[in-house]
Amino acid sequence: MSLHRVITDDHRFSRTGFAEAIYSPGKRPEEIAAIGHRLDQARSAAGEDLDWPILATRVAHDDLPAIKAAWKKLSPNGALAWDADASMLELAVPGARRPIGISAVVSAGTTDREPAAEAACVLSTYGSDVARLDDVGVAGIHRLLDPTRLETLRAARVVIVVAGMEGALPSVVAGLVSAPVIAVPSPVGYGVSAGGHAALHAMLASCAPGLAVVYIGNGFGAAALAVKILRGLR
Amino acid sequence: MSLHRVITDDHRFSRTGFAEAIYSPGKRPEEIAAIGHRLDQARSAAGEDLDWPILATRVAHDDLPAIKAAWKKLSPNGALAWDADASMLELAVPGARRPIGISAVVSAGTTDREPAAEAACVLSTYGSDVARLDDVGVAGIHRLLDPTRLETLRAARVVIVVAGMEGALPSVVAGLVSAPVIAVPSPVGYGVSAGGHAALHAMLASCAPGLAVVYIGNGFGAAALAVKILRGLR
Amino acid sequence: MSLHRVITDDHRFSRTGFAEAIYSPGKRPEEIAAIGHRLDQARSAAGEDLDWPILATRVAHDDLPAIKAAWKKLSPNGALAWDADASMLELAVPGARRPIGISAVVSAGTTDREPAAEAACVLSTYGSDVARLDDVGVAGIHRLLDPTRLETLRAARVVIVVAGMEGALPSVVAGLVSAPVIAVPSPVGYGVSAGGHAALHAMLASCAPGLAVVYIGNGFGAAALAVKILRGLR
Amino acid sequence: MSLHRVITDDHRFSRTGFAEAIYSPGKRPEEIAAIGHRLDQARSAAGEDLDWPILATRVAHDDLPAIKAAWKKLSPNGALAWDADASMLELAVPGARRPIGISAVVSAGTTDREPAAEAACVLSTYGSDVARLDDVGVAGIHRLLDPTRLETLRAARVVIVVAGMEGALPSVVAGLVSAPVIAVPSPVGYGVSAGGHAALHAMLASCAPGLAVVYIGNGFGAAALAVKILRGLR
Amino acid sequence: MSLHRVITDDHRFSRTGFAEAIYSPGKRPEEIAAIGHRLDQARSAAGEDLDWPILATRVAHDDLPAIKAAWKKLSPNGALAWDADASMLELAVPGARRPIGISAVVSAGTTDREPAAEAACVLSTYGSDVARLDDVGVAGIHRLLDPTRLETLRAARVVIVVAGMEGALPSVVAGLVSAPVIAVPSPVGYGVSAGGHAALHAMLASCAPGLAVVYIGNGFGAAALAVKILRGLR
Amino acid sequence: MSLHRVITDDHRFSRTGFAEAIYSPGKRPEEIAAIGHRLDQARSAAGEDLDWPILATRVAHDDLPAIKAAWKKLSPNGALAWDADASMLELAVPGARRPIGISAVVSAGTTDREPAAEAACVLSTYGSDVARLDDVGVAGIHRLLDPTRLETLRAARVVIVVAGMEGALPSVVAGLVSAPVIAVPSPVGYGVSAGGHAALHAMLASCAPGLAVVYIGNGFGAAALAVKILRGLR
């Protein structure tokens, strides 16, 4: 197959407050490095290098060495950072970031950790200080209501809640905090919860007013909205 | 249309522990009274009159006078009892009942009250002492966790939980008590929760092990199972 | 039917930043007035009367006189405000409000106006200055790209976009502004777009990162999130 | 990937009457052994070791040797029991169990045996004496109505019925016994019955009052409810 | 609206063994009479008047007088026969019919009677001797297994089984007889069984080989197939 | 896994007119041979060996040698017949068969051949003389209307039509012949027709009265019904 020329949307950050990222599945290591390099040049040209990260999402762990090698050739001095839980690679990591406020990422169980990690990684690379609360699902509600955990939760200025199975956690959280809450249905699971549709519909049907939902597994999208909210706060 | 001869299943109580009831929609007042009369005779013949109630479910309020009149003719001394919240009519009410243990019926919000009332009414006519906990939905979780309410809940030997919208309440309750919990999705609501499918799927996907589900709005069926469980306890 | 005692969640505003509202369908005029009166008392007790409005949503126009009469008895001096497009009634209107920032409500066509009006009314009663852009659907994209309209849109600190049919407008808007965008699928329409599911799925599948979605027709919920975002900005 | 610290819910048994189990898919052999060891310590601390088993469910047969090796290191004297039909491993098997009453597990055909085995194994490890009736599907109804089988069925104090295809068997069984009946749709099959949705919906629509349903293939959940019911009987 | 000229398929009986019928909904009384008259003429021309009935299906009871009046004008000597349970009207009833063999129509409960009546009426007008077995649903399986009923069932050369709710009856019947069995899902009901989809899918998933299914409520279609089968037997 | 004892339904043929077959997926070669041997003994005991074949369906081609070897041991003189297109194996083939009448199996395109072959093979082993008409899909309707083909079609006493994609062929065929027509939706295909649901729904919605449908890909079930119809004709 011939190599397609990918047209990057270089001005997306200045236009929308959230920069173009590289969705890795289906792209070869050299393509990922090349698009990253081009975004790095666009960012430098715009003089905004502290504010937006250059991210490759859902990177296959096996592709890492090849991407690093290709990146080295294109940008010998550009730092790389790999987040294994989020399967996310940051290219051309800046020396410092401008902070954009505290956020929290809450998850119900083991199967929710991947979208949670993805959301936390994006928030962190955009300059947010991220608090993580894991394994606080509603079948043992005392875990969430622990005073220390509640205090952490209430300190955040935006909250992302990832849950699979019956998807009840975001409704409970939204009844406890005043920050905006973004719900992410978790795709991983078994039985009826596999695929995440039960959780998606439960979240859309939430009895807690003002809960907004992104699609199943879309920790990246939830974080994009959270970043926009946090940046508006400055 | 000619009058169909309805074949009642007179021995269902002795066979299954739960008697045949009269589903009223589509039946005329005289038919309801006539079937009730026939069941009354079958019950007397079996000598079990304390143990099983003769119930007409989902009775239209406007049909009450006509049913009462028809019943009066067939059974001049047979007492009647009407539960307006449950739209349920008990025919040939016995003077006393054999008690079968404490149950609890929990509901999340206003729209869940009809199935909750139906379940409570059935349990009560079968001899259970029923505790009601209403308006304890998960968006204000402190209401359920109130110590007095928790104590009431934990005293029950079987618990029915009715919830619409995101259907999260049964999962939370099942994480708090050791009694069997039966979940009833609520059919009434608006938006995505209208129809009760989001709640049904959330309940089937519950993270709380051992939660059994009946179909949307089926407070009657949930109570039937609860009665069988309570009767087994004796 | 006996009159149910409704348990209001009086501290929801201080806990979650968005107060309990009265969902009117299924409630009688006197009930609406009575719940409103109780919320008014709770608000006074909390000393927050400028910050949260007391709203009855989806009020039937025919019920207005009876609600007003009942309200007059309970609160002789309490002002009322009726928004016919939003079918929303504000009870105990305060003399002044604390402003919470500029928002925009965008809609694609005639059938999207009801959720748009509901969202705008909520935002306005919570103190936001709301800009409306109607009839800017994607089949005539020049209408949205008009420079005056774009400037208005970009001045908003949060944007709600209502669309039915193919639900494409939120994706286009989210590609044009840096404020957070909340998408509301419109329930009214004909053919495949009737019911709003095509729009809902299109919005969940949007190519614009960070678009969060509320359920079909839920202008109220979208505004609740927008209020929380704007209040965080202060 | 870094090793996640799994937070076990050590007090679930005392709170809910059914202990936390280890869902094995996605966990490594050493993790399964480690979680089991932790639960064993929690059980010992609670002094309840006869009453709740430590179970690893859906264990891959190929992982057995590695789990056993890891377990040996952590708990040199802890007995293990493997149920190949149920793919379930019991860790730290106690020397004796307190019996909790007779149960029956009924299945329709060959493809229903896996959920049936899972349910029977859980019931058995919790102390129930389990009667199995297999291959009694409704297309040859005489098999179920055989007097010896009927007598066995009626001796049980709780009945679990697993069926795939048209899912009719639970309705027939519930018309024959007075014990509570829990229905499990079978996921294995071919054609329209593959996936188990036809059976799930048939069971939810059952003409037999009081039939409660768990999700497709969830023999574990059905047994959890059965255990709670049986424990309530004591 | 102008009067559309309806093109009848006059030779359908000789071509396919089952004649065109008049589906009444949406047609005016005079149209029904006129189409019937035209079919009567076609039948006479073909010299087949004993073999195929002229049927108007799903006739509104209120339209009967007007249809009779219109028919009287067109065909002063043509006899009419009305089946109230089936809502079916036969026009130009012949003096005698050629018999085509015994059939049975079995139904599970009260809500299945309309499709059962429709099927029985069609079979009867085509010359079959129809045995009816009603109220033999699977929750009381002893009713179907009654020796007299079984003998009746086994005398039929084709069997139609109508069932709603879980749709299990056809599978049980098909395991008891050697005649071809045609299953009709019942549309009437409540809860999950309303609409008949659970029954339809259960029937398509039947464990009994050789069960063919027609669409929900289509008693007419089931009878059409049964007639073709019976006519092939002669 | 331990070897399950499979309970065969040995008297199904005398009871229902269609014998038990061996569904091969999930069974080991030796199990297939053993069940076949048991059925052979049952058939001999019943003295019906000409009338019912012993069939193993959906046999993996790779398992053939092992099945043959196992069979040889159990039944040194029993003949075997393999139909590669139908993936069906007949065990203990009788020397002669009693004929049961002519049938036709019609298919629309290449992807419909597997269910068509399965249906034809079953019909043939039960003694029917089967006419095949392939590649006569409706996009080239002249192929079906060819006079020779029409004559063949009209000679059959029962017709099975297999079609995928839009599933239109059975409706056209049912408008051309007087024999009963059984429709089989084809599972193989691409795009919207993959899976066969479009064809299934089209067949259930057919404008041709009396078309009965079996589930997607169920050529075996269609043939079972056809056999019952043909056997009734004798």
Added chain:
Amino acid sequence: MSLHRVITDDHRFSRTGFAEAIYSPGKRPEEIAAIGHRLDQARSAAGEDLDWPILATRVAHDDLPAIKAAWKKLSPNGALAWDADASMLELAVPGARRPIGISAVVSAGTTDREPAAEAACVLSTYGSDVARLDDVGVAGIHRLLDPTRLETLRAARVVIVVAGMEGALPSVVAGLVSAPVIAVPSPVGYGVSAGGHAALHAMLASCAPGLAVVYIGNGFGAAALAVKILRGLR
């Protein structure tokens, strides 16, 4: 409710070759007349009055007198034309039209006539000479294959086919002509065909290459595409 100012898209015809029409449901008679008047002025300004009609679609018959009266006031000399079968009203009918080529509108049965009439009416007002072929459904395929009808069909330069039930007719037609074929699923019907989804999916799955589909009942949209195709031919 206040009167909304509707923003018409006056230049749609010059931009897209098909003018804005007035979708009447939800609009008051005076609004329909006022929008029509505004479009008339826009058309005059553009000097294109022969080429694009001003259409109000899905007009309620009862609203006709009021629309006519309102129109009379706004445009005393503007002619009106009413098509009762299509429920369509043309406003400001021009004296002459420029012809755009022959089209055909084919329908399967009685229930398909409304979308067929809508499509034919639009085509006709845009200047196409429309041939109608009704009642040519596939259960009597000889009707479509009649030589005179085939000749008419093949004379058309674009063909619209409306069908409900199994939706097979467009596939058959597309196999007979070389003109582009546009398929319209019919929404009216009963049983599985009610709603038109079976027909929609059958059409999308058609075995005839190049069949394009519009949504259920959308005769207007099919005609819009046909007009664009015909106008391209000039």
Added chain:
Amino acid sequence: MSLHRVITDDHRFSRTGFAEAIYSPGKRPEEIAAIGHRLDQARSAAGEDLDWPILATRVAHDDLPAIKAAWKKLSPNGALAWDADASMLELAVPGARRPIGISAVVSAGTTDREPAAEAACVLSTYGSDVARLDDVGVAGIHRLLDPTRLETLRAARVVIVVAGMEGALPSVVAGLVSAPVIAVPSPVGYGVSAGGHAALHAMLASCAPGLAVVYIGNGFGAAALAVKILRGLR
């Protein structure tokens, strides 16, 4: 498996304006070559060799050498052309083609390229001059509205638009051009857009009148319709 004789529809081009193509999946290399050879002979016999190409679609790249070898034997002088992006092979390429007008194929993003390539390849082999516009999705609407791109788009006489995710692009394009627009939902993607159903429904619900849709991923079918439209223009 025995080799099936495939019946080609040799006269489809003269009858329908679009020739039979070879759908490759499931066919062996020699079968593809053999069918191609037969079509080549049919085309030669018809004397139309410039007008219709002989196409094998969805060819596996790995099968290419074997197909070429088989073709060489059958047709030593017949040229072959391979389009890797479209996975399409043209057999017996003619020396020259008769041009049929300009078309445009528009796509939204990377994942839409396969159907776009398939459509473009078919159009090109039938003689159309095809303009490609890629990566012009609605989240960066300025890319489509670029004056050079708009001019290219408006020069086309038929436009195919491929889009996944929210499927909004065809609606926007149809509001910009007067040529007929055919929409193709893209099957490739992730999250809710995976599978293409969100895009399919969005396209069927489009607010742009006259947008016709083919099934998900069916670039071939879209091109078939486009070819028929372009050929009608000559």
